[in-house]
Amino acid sequence: MQDKFIMFLSLFKFYTRDILFLSQKIPNLSSILINIHTNMNTNELFAIAPIISVTTLSIIVLLIESLIKKSERLSFGVTVIGLFVTMYFSITTFELSGTAFNQMVTIGGFASIFSVLFSVAALLTVVFSKDYLQKENANFGEFYILILFSTIGMMLMASAADLILLFIGLELMSICLYVLAGFFRNRQSSNEAALKYFLLGAFATSFLLYGIALVYGATGTTNINYIIQNLSNMNNSLFISVGIGLILIGLAFKVGAVPFHMWVPDVYQGSPTPVSGFMATGAKAAAFSAFVILFINSTSSEIKTVLILLSALSMIAGNIIAIAQTNVKRMLGYSSIAHAGYMLIGLAAANQLGRDGILFYLFAYMLMNIGAFGVISLIEANEEKNLQFDDYKGLGTKKPALAAILAILMFSLAGIPPFAGFFGKYYIFIAAVNSNLTWLAILGVLTSVISVYYYLKLVVAMYFKEGEEILFSKVSPLSYLVLIAIIILITGIGVYPSSILTILNQIP
């Protein structure tokens, strides 16, 4: 007992020293505070309304969870309503432009589009989680709180105009996802997923942070716009190259691009199924938003080479390894590596259409993939049953509605028209052709053809094979409603793609 007390005393001493050190720095801090005070006005608060709205929502849910017993239903309802409010604010702030809070956050346009994407992703995840968590006896209010916190992190990343804010957003998002990956604490695979994701994720984050430190050391600022504008006439080119390279590694890890993809299949397989969907779409979209902010206007040929390499490797490895999978969640994990590869083509193209293509693709991919993971979570039975391809045999006759929805989602993921997935790929490949990367576009088309094999393998299993009788749990009407909404959206976007593209064109 006593030795532990001493351990605490030493800890305490350590922190007292910290405070003393910081208090010497106070003159600096106070000048920053006064600066914020004089420059802030209410318009800036309105400009970050989506972020404020999710933050308020998460605190409300936190209070509900702590003050009211058996409050899961209430938490669920409040979360859904609050996310709709967030979506409303995201849309109303779309017209704004520029930066706020001493050039810390970008407002309107790009950030708003991503806020819409993240709130829709969170909403769909929460809806699918409700059934799933009840089925697995893990319906705790903390689930909703963690999803909301990580949504805040994603929004901060997408609206970052400063490398520090980017880092804080990334950390907030990742730490919540580490916990969510291990949400089933009695399940071994879930623990493995959480530990693997945490160790590798923390390692990748440290790469990113070291990159930021080097760039700051070379340029003397963390302001992204300033760094991008003055990149060509800076002297410390070695530090900048190494710094940018490290930042690229950190972000490539988060999107799961080859060769930084080792964690993806294990984590997606072990995590609770709706959380896998959220990680595959929300976290990936957040990392791509950072990619677009930092690299879309880059003219450097080295960065372009690296991006082309990452994209080609991801498409080839992701699609080919996915063929060999027997577990549906694992297959979607490898397919998400491949999808990251397609989106990296748009980044390597580095033009306006490339950026719009990435945004379009992210929207389509978000709907398809959360939908697919949602259907899988509805079919899945306790203790990770019903996850093999064999379990899907004969689903077409046993559960015709779910099978039809899953088939449409698979067609869309494979990029077959008239669904949204096709046009996502189409715009990205066009962008690649426009910036003389025709061979990369051809590689993209070829690997998409490979992907058709494993997506349709699932459809073939569902409709053309006889399977044994397996147990299903009841599917709530709400889940069906959301799935039908997803199908309508995917088909709508696929039939009328200019509706989204005209909105994306308005972003400066």
Added chain:
Amino acid sequence: MLADYIPIGIMIIFGVGFAIVLTKASEWLGPKNPNDVKQSIYESGMEPIKSARERISIKYYMVAMLFILFDIEVVFMYPWAVNFRSLGMFGFIEMVIFIAILMAGFLYLWKKGAFEWD
């Protein structure tokens, strides 16, 4: 050029010398009544040599994390307190919001029993 380092040299000599003189002085002058407890490395009773793979109750980690939470809070309050007058009502409201957010977390921990030792 090298002459600039003379004050530093003197400082090092005095610093080291002072420490040596004081420890040696107490060794020569002080009374010596050794016993087993005094001779042990940590008088508190902690064994200095044992398995390093000791398991520590999660309660300690909880307290450590809570400590960091309020530690950070205090760090932010220092500059605010120094500039309280110039920040005025704006600063006050900002700080109330900041504390309110932290208090929400505090309330959650309290209701979940993070402060109960047993």
